[in-house]
Amino acid sequence: MIRFDAVEVRYPNGTVGLDGITLDIPDGQFVVVVGLSGAGKSTLIRTVNGLVPVSGGSLLVDGTELRGAGRRELRALRARVGMIFQSFNLVARTTVMQNVLIGRLHATGFWRSLFGIPKPEDTERAFRALERVGIVEKAYTRASQLSGGQQQRVAIARVLAQEPAVLLADEPVASLDPPTANLVMRDLQRINRELGITTIVNLHFLDLARTYGDRIIGMRAGRVVFDGGAEDATDEVFERIYGRSLTAGDVLPAGEPGA
Ligand SMILES: Nc1ncnc2c1ncn2[C@@H]1O[C@H](COP(=O)(O)OP(=O)(O)OP(=O)(O)O)[C@@H](O)[C@H]1O
Numbered sequence: 737m738i739r740f741d742a743v744e745v746r747y748p749n750g751t752v753g754l755d756g757i758t759l760d761i762p763d764g765q766f767v768v769v770v771g772l773s774g775a776g777k778s779t780l781i782r783t784v785n786g787l788v789p790v791s792g793g794s795l796l797v798d799g800t801e802l803r804g805a806g807r808r809e810l811r812a813l814r815a816r817v818g819m820i821f822q823s824f825n826l827v828a829r830t831t832v833m834q835n836v837l838i839g840r841l842h843a844t845g846f847w848r849s850l851f852g853i854p855k856p857e858d859t860e861r862a863f864r865a866l867e868r869v870g871i872v873e874k875a876y877t878r879a880s881q882l883s884g885g886q887q888q889r890v891a892i893a894r895v896l897a898q899e900p901a902v903l904l905a906d907e908p909v910a911s912l913d914p915p916t917a918n919l920v921m922r923d924l925q926r927i928n929r930e931l932g933i934t935t936i937v938n939l940h941f942l943d944l945a946r947t948y949g950d951r952i953i954g955m956r957a958g959r960v961v962f963d964g965g966a967e968d969a970t971d972e973v974f975e976r977i978y979g980r981s982l983t984a985g986d987v988l989p990a991g992e993p994g995a
């Protein structure tokens with residue numbers, strides 16, 4: 737369970753990132769966050785793993801209070817909260833397997849990590865994670881040799897190997913072509929349903945938000961301006977969230993899967 741109670745974020749330069757967010761996200765929910773650039777979507781996601789400190793209110797994630805949390809609490813929390821990014825953030829020079837094993841570092845002793853010797857059960861976990869995203873045959877390929885969609889699947893596998901309670905995804909499909917974006921969103925949805933990992937995804941495209949979100953949260957200027965099911969998120973609602981008329985750029989163009 738994630739509980740935001742009047743959460744405020746003020747950046748060191750004085751910019752208000754979140755302006756009083758109150759939300760409950762139950763375990764296992766698939767939440768999509770939408771809003772214009774600068775609305776506070778990334779800030780919201782990053783408070784959940786403590787990347788951005790909370791300056792007011794209270795934020796409970798899996799039993800940990802983030803406001804004023806110390807380094808040790810943050811480290812323990814981050815082991816349970818996985819994150820994927822628009823830019824995949826893989827180590828390009830090394831293999832898919834080694835990238836996925838990074839997800840196990842939090843549970844690996846100092847000497848083992850220093851010498852890069854994985855525990856056999858971690859290698860097993862990494863294979864299972866790669867199977868879940870359908871690229872186990874790439875285990876010993878260098879990350880730099882994969883397509884964007886494949887790289888994002890490796891990033892998802894890395895998070896899965898971590899066995900998190902919560903998965904955060906900040907614009908995970910923004911660098912992908914539309915069909916590949918759908919494939920990756922489908923992976924995230926399937927993982928959410930099969931493993932019950934609470935998932936929060938920031939998305940730009942409203943059709944993706946409607947297709948994959950159990951719940952859609954609309955943000956504007958650091959506040960929640962819509963909170964409802966995909967069926968309630970009509971075009972009018974999106975126009976209200978965005979504060980403007982919809983354009984062709986707000987939906988994903990159609991196309992064939994490239995993966
Ligand atoms: N490190 C930072 N320092 C100062 N201000 C910041 C910082 N990061 C974000 N902001 C500001 O906080 C507000 C919310 O930014 P945020 O990145 O959360 O928006 P976003 O909805 O993710 O936008 P985008 O769609 O462009 O990614 C913006 O006004 C932004 O300029």
Ligand SMILES: [Mg+2]
Pocket residue numbers: 777778779906
């Ligand atoms: Mg952002």
